[in-house]
Amino acid sequence: MIRTFSFGDFVFLLEAARWTLGLTLIAALGGGLIGLGFALMRISRWRALRAVASLYIQVIQGTPLLILLFLFYFGLDIMGLRLPAIVSAALGLVLYASSFLAEIWRGCLESIPRAQWEAAEALALTSWQRMRHVILPQAVRIAIPPTVGFLVQIVKNTSLTAIIGFVELSRAGQLVNNATFQPFAVFLTVAAIYFAICFPLSEASQRLERKLNVAGR
Amino acid sequence: MRYTFQFSGVWDRLDLLFAGAWATIQLSALSMLIGLGVGVVCARVLTHGPKPLRLVVRAYVETIRNTPLLVQLFLIFFGLPSLGVRLTADAAALITLSVNLGAYSTEIVRAGLDAVHRSQIEAGEALAMTPFQVFRYVVLPPALEKVYPALASQFVLTMLASSIVSAISAEELTSAANLIQSQTFRSFEVYIVVGIAYLLLAFLFRGLFLLLGLAAFPRRRRDFLAGTRA
Numbered sequence: 418m419i420r421t422f423s424f425g426d427f428v429f430l431l432e433a434a435r436w437t438l439g440l441t442l443i444a445a446l447g448g449g450l451i452g453l454g455f456a457l458m459r460i461s462r463w464r465a466l467r468a469v470a471s472l473y474i475q476v477i478q479g480t481p482l483l484i485l486l487f488l489f490y491f492g493l494d495i496m497g498l499r500l501p502a503i504v505s506a507a508l509g510l511v512l513y514a515s516s517f518l519a520e521i522w523r524g525c526l527e528s529i530p531r532a533q534w535e536a537a538e539a540l541a542l543t544s545w546q547r548m549r550h551v552i553l554p555q556a557v558r559i560a561i562p563p564t565v566g567f568l569v570q571i572v573k574n575t576s577l578t579a580i581i582g583f584v585e586l587s588r589a590g591q592l593v594n595n596a597t598f599q600p601f602a603v604f605l606t607v608a609a610i611y612f613a614i615c616f617p618l619s620e621a622s623q624r625l626e627r628k629l630n631v632a633g634r
Numbered sequence: 635m636r637y638t639f640q641f642s643g644v645w646d647r648l649d650l651l652f653a654g655a656w657a658t659i660q661l662s663a664l665s666m667l668i669g670l671g672v673g674v675v676c677a678r679v680l681t682h683g684p685k686p687l688r689l690v691v692r693a694y695v696e697t698i699r700n701t702p703l704l705v706q707l708f709l710i711f712f713g714l715p716s717l718g719v720r721l722t723a724d725a726a727a728l729i730t731l732s733v734n735l736g737a738y739s740t741e742i743v744r745a746g747l748d749a750v751h752r753s754q755i756e757a758g759e760a761l762a763m764t765p766f767q768v769f770r771y772v773v774l775p776p777a778l779e780k781v782y783p784a785l786a787s788q789f790v791l792t793m794l795a796s797s798i799v800s801a802i803s804a805e806e807l808t809s810a811a812n813l814i815q816s817q818t819f820r821s822f823e824v825y826i827v828v829g830i831a832y833l834l835l836a837f838l839f840r841g842l843f844l845l846l847g848l849a850a851f852p853r854r855r856r857d858f859l860a861g862t863r864a
Contacts, residue, residue, distance in 0.1 A: 476833065478836075479794070479832065479833040479836040479837065480794070480829045480832055480833060481794040481795065481797035481798075481808070481829075481832055482794075483797045483798055483800070483808060484797060484808065484825055484828060484829045484832060485829075487811075487821070487825040488822065488825050488826065488829060491821035491822045491825060492822050494821075494822075495637045495821075495822050496637070497637075569699075569700065572702075573700075573701065573702040573703070574702070576702035576703075576704040576705060577702075577704060577798065579704065580704075580798075580800075580801055587702065587704055587705055587708075590705070590708070591708075594708075594712065599716070600708065600709075600712035600713045600715075600716055601709070601712075601713035601714075601716045601717060604705055604708045604709045604712065604713050605709065605713070607705050607708075608697075608701045608705045608706070608709060611700065611701045611702055611705060612697065612700045612701055615699075615700035615701070616696065616700045619696070619699065619700055
């Protein structure tokens with residue numbers, strides 16, 4: 418029985434959008450943690466660590482997120498783990514986010530002037546103290562605008578988990594469309610919800626960047 | 635874990651994978667060309683166009699950049715037919731990717747246009763060039779040269795993102811993988827092979843863009859050669 422796209426459907430889409438936000442949060446936190454590790458490895462003194470991190474970033478960034486999701490989805494399955502789709506969705510997104518955040522943050526760390534590192538060393542700080550008290554506080558400031566900007570990419574890319582069957586906003590849109598067969602109205606609504614999430618983030622990212630530039634550091 | 639990897643099913647259908655990879659190359663190359671064209675025109679509108687047109691372009695760029703490619707694809711492939719525009723999956727894929735990349739390259743090219751110094755434009759005007767000639771010969775080449783690395787990496791991202799059009803079964807590499815997967819049930823093996831194929835494609839495109847950049851921009855060539863000699 419085909420019914421029309423109703424307010425109830427809209428509420429269903431909004432509820433599904435919570436999963437979009439939840440996945441974004443998981444990907445940002447998990448990806449951020451792993452990404453920070455790889456960013457530090459990328460600027461390490463040891464060539465082997467740098468090479469490993471660089472290889473990781475190249476491989477993940479060179480593989481489409483959709484393929485990563487498929488690999489986790491089917492990979493967990495053949496390991497005999499029958500887990501809900503959110504697990505493969507989250508793992509794929511965490512990996513994806515970590516590789517991009519690592520590169521973004523490496524750039525931020527490297528943009529701290531050489532003299533700051535040397536000054537910290539001259540004060541006889543250990544390398545941990547130097548990172549913790551001198552470099553990171555400055556790098557975090559620079560890192561905020563591009564990181565907020567990347568959050569937009571994560572929000573948008575959570576839509577790919579619909580293809581492996583996880584019910585977030587896009588998959589919910591497909592389900593509503595199957596019941597109402599009003600694709601234009603349904604997907605326009607879905608797009609509008611994504612826009613409502615992403616646009617403020619994009620604007621915030623730009624505003625923060627301008628603010629930081631004016632301050633001249 | 636008791637699982638025996640069997641790649642033979644995948645190797646038997648290597649022709650499908652090659653056809654898929656070739657389709658991905660064609661699809662992304664075409665999207666890059668159209669997307670760059672759209673980007674150059676829209677960026678010009680943003681810097682010099684009349685206000686109403688500027689607002690339209692801004693709205694286009696912001697809408698595309700703040701919504702997922704997958705939803706754009708669904709809107710064009712499933713939504714447009716209800717308005718009377720019927721598209722094949724391949725056409726919908728090409729249109730979506732071009733429209734999507736167009737928005738991103740608008741932003742990138744505009745940054746390049748902004749970076750061209752005012753005095754260059756005045757020099758062009760002093761030589762009695764028309765506004766179009768100034769744009770075409772004085773402003774655009776250095777602007778593109780400046781943002782070339784950003785454009786190239788956006789292009790590679792688009793190539794990887796083209797895997798998403800498999801969601802409407804447009805012909806390309808991931809669709810080929812889905813087909814093989816459904817015939818052999820060797821899902822993990824198929825996607826491992828295809829993942830490596832995408833890595834190679836990304837590598838290939840990066841190499842091509844490096845060469846293209848050297849061919850197109852003398853300054854880039856000179857810096858590159860100086861870099862290799864040093």
